[in-house]
Structures are given as structure tokens and as C-alpha cells.
Amino acid sequence: MKASEVKVDLDELKKFKNQNARERLEFIDFWVNYIKTHSDREWSEQQNVLIDSQVT
């Protein structure tokens, strides 16, 4: 498919963006619950996988 043939439905993309934002907020709640129910060392090991992949 050529770039010129791609159809873009902006309304649909806005819905996806909105849905993604909601899912990200839901993940915050899930993650906070994880922190509250696990030891600092457990949750920080998980967190460090993300951080240390970007900061060496």
C-alpha cells in the first residue's frame, strides 16, 4: 500500500487515544495496588527493569 492510499479516520483514532489514556490510568491504579501489597524490594526490582533499561 502506498502512503497516498492510506485512509485515516481521525474520529476513530481519537477514540483509541481516549481509550489508551483510560487504560494507562487504570494501570496506575493496578500498579499502586501492587506497591501497597508487595515489599519495597519486590516492587522496586520490577520498576528497575524499566528504569535501568533507559539509564545505564
Next chain:
Amino acid sequence: MEYNKEKREIKLDKVLSNLDKFVLDFVRILKEHINYVIVSGYVSILLGRSRSTEDIDLLIPTIKKEEFEKIWKKIHENGFECMNTSNHVEAFEMLKEHAIRFFKKGIPTPNIEYKTIKTDLDKYSYENRIKVILNNKELFISPIELQIAYKLFLASDKIDEELQPDKDIEDARHLYKMFKEKINKEEFLIFINKLNVKKRLILLE
């Protein structure tokens, strides 16, 4: 994680990330000379938020040129360099207008955004800072109530029209959900009103 709001102290026994080590390395140099407060994104990350950052915002009081020169020397002796200039007199003048950034020699990220206290919000953060005991080391961060309100303020104006992914809203929600039983509601609402972000409160729940 334990938050003792009377003592304004949070105890953390986490496995240090490379970002934590970087920050601890820098503030270890500072604390021999001057007090400071860490604000904004790294506060959320230190307290568990699952994201990284390229800069750590740090506020310090205005100091004399001679004191700044001592700190400048120590920072450089410990392997950091300044992005903006290699001259301490220039750096001191720059601080009157804007932040300067320090990073480990040859490694631009992460970096410390080093700013002097200018606004009342800066002053409040500094005067009401919270001590974080991170394993056996200490860090000082902005009050949680102000952090949440300020993060709501920093979010894109478009958030008022439609929900969209926004790291500042996510940071605010993380801190709120972590500490909502312990925050000082009165102080929190004062900042919510002063920063005119009342309609964004719905994004925290």
C-alpha cells in the same frame, strides 16, 4: 514504604535503580554545602511510579558567588560537568535567569536541572520538604500535596477538552492513590484552588 506525616518523613527500603544512584551521587556532594529540594517527575518515580526520566529537578536557595564556586568545584571533582558552560562565573550568572544542567562527564542523560528558588511555590516546597530515608541515605522532596496539585497544573490544557495520555496527570494520580489517606486535605485543596485545577480532580479518582 512508610509515610510519617508528623515527622514529614518517608522510609523506603528499595533496590536502588541507576537513576536513584545518579541522584544520590549528586546530592551527596551538595549536602556538604547547601540544602535542596527535589521537585516534579523524579518525586513520583522515587515513590514508585513506573516510568523513567531524563532530568531531575532540584531547587536550591540563592547563595553567594564564593559558595557557588566551592560547590561547582566539588561537583566537577566528582565526575559531573555542566551542559551550559565550563565557567563557574557564567554559570552563577545564568542561575539568576534559568536552570543549568549537570550530568556525568560524557553522558548527557540523565541530568540534574539545577535551579534557584524564585517563586513562592519553590519557597514552599523548600521550607516544607519531606525527608526520604532511602535505605540508609537521605533525600529531600517537595510536599506531596503540592506535588499532586502542581502535576495537575502541568498537564496539557487539552486534557480539559478530552482525555488523552499525559504523564503529569499519571504522576499526579500515582501520588494521590499512594498517599490519599495521609495527605493534608486542607493544604491540598488550597493548592488545587490557587493553581486553578479543581476540574481536574476527577482525573485522580
